Amino acid sequence: MKATVHRAEDRGYANHGWLEANHSFSFASWYNPDKINFGALRVLNDDRIAGGAGFPKHPHNNMEIITIPLSGRLEHEDSMGNKAQIAAGEVQVMSAGVGVTHSEYNALQNEELKL
Numbered sequence: 001m002k003a004t005v006h007r008a009e010d011r012g013y014a015n016h017g018w019l020e021a022n023h024s025f026s027f028a029s030w031y032n033p034d035k036i037n038f039g040a041l042r043v044l045n046d047d048r049i050a051g052g053a054g055f056p057k058h059p060h061n062n063m064e065i066i067t068i069p070l071s072g073r074l075e076h077e078d079s080m081g082n083k084a085q086i087a088a089g090e091v092q093v094m095s096a097g098v099g100v101t102h103s104e105y106n107a108l109q110n111e112e113l114k115l
Contacts, residue, residue, distance in 0.1 A: 006024065006035065008022070011023055011024055011046075012026070012027065012030030012032065012035075013030070014028060014029065014030060017050075018049065018050040018053035018054075019047060019048070019049055019050070019053065020047070020048040021045050021046070021047045021048075022045065022046040022047075023043075023044075023045055024043075024044035024045070024046075025037050025038070025041075025042065025043060025044060027043055027045065042063070045115070046114075046115075047113075047114070047115045048112055048113070048114050048115075049072075049105075049106045049112065049113040049114075049115070050106065050112060051106055051108055051109045051110050051111055051112065051113075052105070052106055052108075052109045053105065053106055054075070054103065054104050054105030054106055055103060055104045055105070056103050057077075057079075057101045057102065057103045058101060058102070058103070059099060059100070059101045060096040060099070060100055060101075060102070061096050061097070061098060061099040061100070062096060062097070062098070063096045064093065064094070064095055064096070065092075065093070065094045065096060066091065066092070066093050066094075067086065067091070067092040067094075067104070067115055068091050068092075068115060069086055069087060069088045069089075069090065069113065069114070069115055070088055070114040070115065071088050071111075071112070071113070071114045072087075072088065072106060072107075072108055072111050072112060072113030072114060073085050073086070073087050073088075073106070073107040073108050073113065074086045074087075074092070074104055074105070074106065074107060074113060074115065075104065075105045075106070075107040076092060076094075076102065076103070076104050077102065077103050078094065078100055078101065078102035078103075079100050079101040079102065080100060085107050
C-alpha cells in the first residue's frame, strides 16, 4: 500500500472568532475533493475554542464521535441525559446511533480549549 502524507499546513482553516478550526478532511465550508475522508473516518479537526464559547445543541445520527481535549476543559450535555466535564488527558466517546442532540462548550471562561 502506498503511503500518503497530508501536511498540517495543507489542512482547511476557518476562523469564526470564538473558534479556530483546522480540517484534515473536507468539512463545513472547506472543500477539497482529494480529502473527503479516510475509510469510515469522516472528520478529524484540530479546534481551539475561546473561553466560555462553544457549540449550542445540535443533532447527529449514525456516527461515533470521539473528542479528545488537549488542554482546557470541555462541558458536554446531551439529549440522553449526560452532562459532564472532560479535561485534558481524558477521552469522550459518544454513540449517536439513531440520533442525539448535544452541546459542547469551553467550561473555562479565561482559558482556551484545545481539542
